[in-house]
Amino acid sequence: MEKNTAFIKARVVLKNFSKQHRSTFNNLQWISIRFCNSFNSVHFDAIDMFAIQLDGTKNWKVFPQLVVMPTAIQGRKVSEEEVGDTLAEYLLEPGDVLYLPAGTLHSANCTNKHSTHITIGLAPWRANQVAEYIINTLLAPTSETMRQHLFPSAVDEHTESKLKIALIDIASSLERIDTNYAIKSFISSVNAASVGQ
Secondary structure (H helix, E strand, O other): OOOHHHHHHHHHHHHHHHHHOOOOOEOOOEEEEEEEOOEEEEEEEEOOOEEEEEOOOOOEEEEOOOOOOOHHHHHHEHHHHHHHOOOOOEEEEOOOOOEEEEOOOEEEEEOOOOOEEEEEEEOOOOHHHHHHHHHHHHHHHOOOOOOOOOOOOOOOOOHHHHHHHHHHHHHHHHHHHHHHHHHHHHHHHHHHHOOOO
């Protein structure tokens, strides 16, 4: 399959899926097309992934999940001691799809010269992201305490005191938040942002 044809088809699928599920998933734009290069170092990703084999074949090894629901900063290569025994091995042929939940250790090797696959990463919205939206969009505009300027380079009693007061205010406000309203507001905000994309 031609490189450009594979990329165009993958982009169309991804764009359509993204439009339909924008309020459910945070990151649908990540796509990787690999031509015959192996990535055999064992690693895990911080997002759920679908590997779709387009051309040729590729051998995938899957190992135990190392981290459940990892954050982006936790995605990394791992040491041999962390890997453990192989759970499964799959030979992907054109049309095959392999799903790898976030945090699942894996590696892949090309088995011939012409091996192309795309990877689609899905990052569902997380509770911490919704909480950040609630604090920044729903609570901070009504609380001067939450908007206090802090200067972390000058850690002193005054700065610590302001931060403690702000954190107490945030915790107290979060306890009173109408979660139903907050989630609906978050989804509306996400959908409004996606209209302009």
